[in-house]
Amino acid sequence: MTVYFPEVPKPIRYEGPDSKNPLAFKEYNAKQKVLGKTMAEHLRFAVCYWHTFVSGGADMFGMPTMKRLYAQGDNPMTIAEQTLDAAFEFFTKLGVGYWCFHDTDIVPEADTLAETNKRLDHITKLAKKKQQETGIKLLWGTCNLFAHPRFMSGAATNPSPDVFAYAATKVKKALEITKYLDGEGYVFWGGREGYETLLNTDMGRELDHLGKFLHMAVDYKKKIRFKGQFYIEPKPKEPTKHQYDFDAASCYAFLQKYDLVGDLKLNIEANHGTLAGHTFIHELEFAGANGILGSVDANRGDLLLGWDTDQFPTDLYDTALAMYTIIKYGGFKTGGLNFDAHLRRQSTDPVDLFHAHVGAMDCFARGLKIAAKMHKDKGFAKVIKQRYAGWDRGIGKQIEDGKVGFEELEAHTMKKGEPQLISGRQEMLENMLNTYIFKA
Ligand code: XUL
Numbered sequence: 001m002t003v004y005f006p007e008v009p010k011p012i013r014y015e016g017p018d019s020k021n022p023l024a025f026k027e028y029n030a031k032q033k034v035l036g037k038t039m040a041e042h043l044r045f046a047v048c049y050w051h052t053f054v055s056g057g058a059d060m061f062g063m064p065t066m067k068r069l070y071a072q073g074d075n076p077m078t079i080a081e082q083t084l085d086a087a088f089e090f091f092t093k094l095g096v097g098y099w100c101f102h103d104t105d106i107v108p109e110a111d112t113l114a115e116t117n118k119r120l121d122h123i124t125k126l127a128k129k130k131q132q133e134t135g136i137k138l139l140w141g142t143c144n145l146f147a148h149p150r151f152m153s154g155a156a157t158n159p160s161p162d163v164f165a166y167a168a169t170k171v172k173k174a175l176e177i178t179k180y181l182d183g184e185g186y187v188f189w190g191g192r193e194g195y196e197t198l199l200n201t202d203m204g205r206e207l208d209h210l211g212k213f214l215h216m217a218v219d220y221k222k223k224i225r226f227k228g229q230f231y232i233e234p235k236p237k238e239p240t241k242h243q244y245d246f247d248a249a250s251c252y253a254f255l256q257k258y259d260l261v262g263d264l265k266l267n268i269e270a271n272h273g274t275l276a277g278h279t280f281i282h283e284l285e286f287a288g289a290n291g292i293l294g295s296v297d298a299n300r301g302d303l304l305l306g307w308d309t310d311q312f313p314t315d316l317y318d319t320a321l322a323m324y325t326i327i328k329y330g331g332f333k334t335g336g337l338n339f340d341a342h343l344r345r346q347s348t349d350p351v352d353l354f355h356a357h358v359g360a361m362d363c364f365a366r367g368l369k370i371a372a373k374m375h376k377d378k379g380f381a382k383v384i385k386q387r388y389a390g391w392d393r394g395i396g397k398q399i400e401d402g403k404v405g406f407e408e409l410e411a412h413t414m415k416k417g418e419p420q421l422i423s424g425r426q427e428m429l430e431n432m433l434n435t436y437i438f439k440a
């Protein structure tokens with residue numbers, strides 16, 4: 001079989017922090033136990049198909065730049081098969097347990113839907129065989145409902161019921177192939193489920209349609225006995241000016257309004273959080289605190305650029321606090337860390353894909369170790385417990401238990417007078433975090 005990544009002849013190994021080998025892990029040691037689980041079990045790394053193997057570095061101003069050895073030839077299905085070979089060679093050499101894809105990543109759309117579905121059946125048969133041979137699993141599948149012109153005004157929120165129906169037909173097939181590949185989840189990302197101008201938009205009706213669409217998906221999931229977890233992925237804008245899945249909080253409100261809370265969790269993407277004006281950790285915390293933290297698209301943005309740069313994660317504060325929060329809420333169940341990230345346009349060589357993923361995996365592995373130490377020491381947890389201790393007794397407990405109202409609180413305040421000022425100790429806590437970053 002053709003080798004597509006000859007620069008990496010053997011699987012990437014863990015060589016420890018002193019290694020000078022750029023193609024070795026310094027921190028990620030898959031089998032090493034941390035807080036009772038292996039690193040691989042905690043982190044559940046996945047490679048995304050679209051950025052890693054399909055998009056070639058084109059941007060709004062320029063053509064693709066990247067050398068894709070498997071994307072040669074005239075027959076689109078031969079290219080699809082070669083891409084699949086390259087992908088599984090890459091997953092195996094990198095040592096990740098999972099992959100993720102959109103339907104249109106694994107085969108190009110044909111002239112008719114029936115023909116596209118045939119192509120999907122063919123390629124997923126090959127993918128299933130590869131999964132069996134390598135033990136690599138599908139973290140989640142999804143359906144591209146944003147690239148084709150038919151979806152220019154949305155899919156489930158399109159003003160035309162015919163487009164709604166077309167989108168449903170595509171998602172039906174995407175659910176079937178995800179189930180066939182034993183996917184552990186399925187993601188809904190509403191890239192064009194939003195609007196460009198309110199002058200032509202019936203927002204209330206569009207939201208109702210999105211709710212209906214997701215209910216139909218839940219019904220079909222039950223019908224075909226697909227056991228994977230459904231997620232929606234918040235993002236505030238881009239490609240549309242406003243997207244209805246704006247952030248974790250607006251997704252939660254939507255799920256509550258349309259009675260979908262038990263059926264969907266969130267797939268939080270780091271830079272989508274920043275684009276919404278939050279931190280990545282805020283989004284994780286909000287989802288965790290409301291019981292809807294499902295999976296993560298691990299990447300980062302550039303604070304100087306207001307768009308979705310999808311860069312590989314390299315920030316230890318982010319990875320440490322992300323893992324701290326994920327562990328706080330019980331760790332991943334069906335979800336994982338999917339690198340929804342792409343190389344910079346000038347990183348043109350296939351080996352650059354390895355450098356990017358190795359660095360990102362190391363950064364999360366180190367983040368995991370830091371988070372584990374923070375949990376073991378319980379320092380931050382103690383500070384928070386202490387800060388809210390007033391609610392465990394006396395008037396605080398009575399408020400939480402619903403035993404008092406404004407009159408009792410007035411009596412309490414009149415008796416006690418001015419409340420005490422208690423320092424939040426932010427700088428001390430930031431220093432404490434730094435001591436973990438420096439040497440955990
Ligand atoms: C786009 C994005 C998507 C979803 C899957 O910003 O993040 O790739 O993750 O459709």
Ligand code: CO
Pocket residue numbers: 233269297340
């Ligand atoms: Co994403």
